[in-house]
Amino acid sequence: MLEKDPRNISCSTCLRRKENLLSGIMGEEVEHLEDHKTCNYYKKNQYLFVEGSFPRGVFCINEGKVKIFKRGDGGKEQIIQIAKGGDLVGFRAMFTEDAYKVSAETLEECNICFIRKEDFLPMLDTNPMLRNGILKELSRELADRADFITNMAQKSVRQRLAFSLLLLMEIYKDEPINISREDMANFVGTATETLIRLLKDFKEEGIIEINIRKISVLDSKKMLYVSGH
Amino acid sequence: MLEKDPRNISCSTCLRRKENLLSGIMGEEVEHLEDHKTCNYYKKNQYLFVEGSFPRGVFCINEGKVKIFKRGDGGKEQIIQIAKGGDLVGFRAMFTEDAYKVSAETLEECNICFIRKEDFLPMLDTNPMLRNGILKELSRELADRADFITNMAQKSVRQRLAFSLLLLMEIYKDEPINISREDMANFVGTATETLIRLLKDFKEEGIIEINIRKISVLDSKKMLYVSGH
């Protein structure tokens, strides 16, 4: 259970901030951030923003997981990314001055801070470290997505699932992976039924363990092998 | 046939530059650019850079098409993007201070200018317009790749081919699309044989016309319909 009134989260002491893109912010800029950010508790399955709407600022996840996804023409979700504590979410659309091209929804209860555009963008001009960090981050994500596309095009569903489970393992750290079969299928890019069958295979092969819906990877070496990497 | 000694290409009068990210460069910065850039003629199938190598600068395509691709674990290429005259290529890896994650190879003869890192990066600090342009461009491409991933996951090969042909149509402007079946298959993310069969279908349906290997889209409205968008 998370703190439901997270207003006391402080930027100056926030450990998340010290490890993310905002770590370059110093002195009075931190104070300004602290005074102007808001922080809210989100239940599971709440939207942060929706495809087509216009960005008002950037979200900084303190606790919890958020899925970033796009709806295909049939309305089916494709999950592009799963963001976790420490990640900044939704700042890309701010630069294009365009509507969001993806949506963001919590996968579990979250504490998430919000920094308005007007408070965030000026820091780009005054803070070369932040600027460079963002350029670096955008470039890194671009490279990740080239990988994603290549995997999608060239790997079997079994291989993609294996690789996705390794990614999810990193996102969920030591905790078991706790995500609905449908979301997982929409991340891997397959049908829910196919995903469930493959999970069963992995279980029978001793690579994973399933408790109710939570998945633990038992043999990540074998998983990497199965992923074809 | 292209000019094989393109040293006379001038940044100050370059129409390509005036329409791309470098349009914000003014006055003596243009002169500096002009003095420090180099410009070369490339034959078909020449590499600009290879996955794993380290970037020394950025390429500015004056004439010709360049494929940006990644090799999957089997060595098979996945084309991520096809760059054309006016496009800047290879600047992402410069920000990550990391090796290239993709390769770039000419699809036809090209004239391409090269700006060294040392001449390019400092402009980021002095030129907010360039900086914002690049943030915008990176964000836009990130959105494009989310689309790419979603199409890859949710659309049939037939739909993806239709969509790819529309993209290629824009890239090739009025000229017929001139790209090998293998490259096209590696862009769509399918087997060459499947691609050829589908092209045949499109031809029989009157949506495209094929001359030797060059493809002209006859009915782009129908093509859009077939693409499922």
Next chain:
DNA sequence: TGTAAAAAATGATCATTATCAATATTTTAG
């Protein structure tokens, strides 16, 4: 805490697309 709704799991079937093999056409280089 019981019940309805949602999510997960299983089974059967079908369609799409990959793969392998062979041939035809086009391009390249001597």
Next chain:
DNA sequence: CTAAAATATTGATAATGATCATTTTTTACA
């Protein structure tokens, strides 16, 4: 201009993965 190499095309077959229908389990909440 011609032979060799590369590319494009066609055919046959197999495998992967989607879809639809149904049952079981889990979750939410009155």
